[in-house]
Every structure is written in structure tokens, then in C-alpha cells.
Amino acid sequence: MTTNNDQYYISQIINGDTNAFSVLVDRYKDLVFTLALRMLKNREEAEEVSQDTFIKTYKALHKFKGDSKFSTWIYKVTYNTCLDRLKKNKKHFNDVAIDEFTEHQIKTIDNALDRMEQQEHNKIIQDCLTLLPNDDSFLLTLYYFEAHSLEEISKIVGITANHVKVKIFRSRKKLATILKSRLEPEIIEYYERERQ
Template sequence: MTTDQETIIINQIIGGDTQAFAVLVDRYKDLVFTLAIRMLKNREEAEEVSQDTFIKVFKALPKFKGDSKLSTWVYKVAYNTCLDRIKKNKKHYNDVAIDSFTEHQIKTVDNALDALEEKEQQQTIQDCLQQLASKDSFLLSLFYFEELSLEEISHIVNMETNTVKVNIHRARKRLAIILKQQLEPETIQRYERERS
């Protein structure tokens, strides 16, 4: 959606055009739900948070200044709504220790993943993302699946760009550990032998 199209839709929504709001919801609903489920790890809560996100977007739209793309702003609202829900529920997820994980092992996991069929690879990654902490899953989704820039992500999560970069790198290491546990041991061993 171009900036001009965004401006037109925003003005229509502010003017009370419910059809224009339906277009906005339709455009971003899948993404908002995906991000919510990655952070909350619960379908029912993700659905509730998605609805809450669009209610907040509707109410706050007149205050949208346009300093970022509309999509970035919607992601930010979704992210903050998820954080509010996590704080409310006080849920804690297991973190994976990364101290002993080497770059060589990450490369080995990447090579093993390349050997999987694309659909199987996507499903494996999706399953493993569900096992990550909410923040890690969210950042990786924005960076790799939504292909947002580091600057856009930093705006969404209120972090410095370099901090986002470091967090994505660490999240990727944690994902690699989980992927290694998921992949068949013989596949990993074959690739380790090839690299020796």
C-alpha cells in the first residue's frame, strides 16, 4: 500500500467509513494474528489480542502522525498489546542457554535445513519458533518472514537498531539450538562429517 493509499484509507476511517476500516483489518489481520500467536503461544489469547489490536488501532488512528509506514505502526500496536497480555498473565517461558553453541554448529544446522523440502522446512521452523521466548519469536518473524528492516523493527519494539540486531542474532542462535534438537540426528551427523 502506497503512502497516498494509506492516507486516503486513514482519512476515510476517521471520517466514519467502516468499509475502509474493514479493508485495513483485512490487509493486516493475518500478520497481527501470526505475531500474536508467536508471542502468546495460545490460539485463543492470540485471537483476543488481535481483536484488541484492531480496536486500539481504530481508536488511535486520528493520532497516527505518519512518521512510519501504517504497517509498522499496526505491528507496534500489536506488539504492545501482546506485551500487555503477557504482563497481565505473568507467563514465563523457558529460555535456551546459548553459551556453548558455536558458529560452526549454526552453519551445520543451516546446511541440514537446506536439505529439507521447502514445505517441511517451513513447518519445522514454525514449530521451533513456537518453542522460543515471545520476544525472540516476534523479532525473528518480523525480520525473516515479514522482511522488515532493522530500523522498522526498532521503531516497533522501542529499541536502538543495534540492540535489535544483537537480539535477532541471539534469537537466531536459540532457534538453531531448538532446530538441532528437532532434526534427525543422522542428518546432522552427515553434515558434520562433510564439514570435517
């Protein structure tokens, strides 16, 4: 999935081979849908936004300059399309109440999760991500599951890399709050004792 490979298909599409677009759709449809679902918390709306994203991407493909990776560009289109949908629907999602967590507590929870089976770990985090406010789950998905850099995320959401870092830290605190309420207290207590 290199930029050069994407660029090949983009050139094909711009030169009139509309079928080449299906390669890009197949390549990015799952993550575009996942990101839309994280933002909108509604499967049907996420499907509609995914379709809108690919329509917008196709129509604006000639504007893609290749300054960033194509994936960064399409995720930015996804993000903005989600924001448009949220504004249109005027939906307000309740934020998760946060207790103040110290850095040690966040690390303790991270360590408890790290020791669980990887599959169980991913399932718990995926479940908890759906409970976060839309922006938070979007950012954490890009950063932790898609391994985008702070700079790439800053291009996608249109804020500075430092601001992204702060927002990711706050999102992790919210996630830690949810995880702490979900994890069995004995597991947390065991790992807290082990760290002392």
C-alpha cells in the first residue's frame, strides 16, 4: 500500500480508467467505514458517510497533489464528511465523565491490559472505543490501530501535531476511565500490588 502504488491508480483514473477507482475503494473501504462509525456511532449513517467520502474523493481526485499519503487525504475527507453529517443532524453526544487519573494509574491500566491475551485486549478496547465521544475514538483509532504519526493525524483533522498529542492524551484518560469500570477489580488490584 505504498503512495507510489496509490499514485499509479490515481493517474489511471484521471486518464479516464474509471474502473481503477474500485482498487482504491477496496483498499480503503474498511477503514473509512470504521472511522465513520467511530465518529457517528450509527451503522447506517457510517455507511452513507463512507459512500459520500468515496464520491467526494472521486470527484476531487484531480486536486490530490501527492504532498501527503493518499490514505491521509482520504481519512481527512472522511473526517470532514463526518463533521458535516454531525452538524447537519445537530446531534449532541454525552461526554464520558472523567475522574482525574494520575499518570501512574493510566500506566497501571495499560500494564493490566498488556498482560491479557491480545485478542481479548483488542475486543475490550474496541468495545470501549464505541463508548467514547466521536472525536476521541476517531483519534485513538488512527493513532493506535492504524499507527498514523501525530503529523499525519494533524493533516487529517486540521489541528497542530501538539494539539493532536494533547487530545490523544485526554482521549486515553477517558478510555482509561471506561476500561477501569469494565475490568474486573481483582485484575487491577493484582497489577497495582505487583507494581509496588
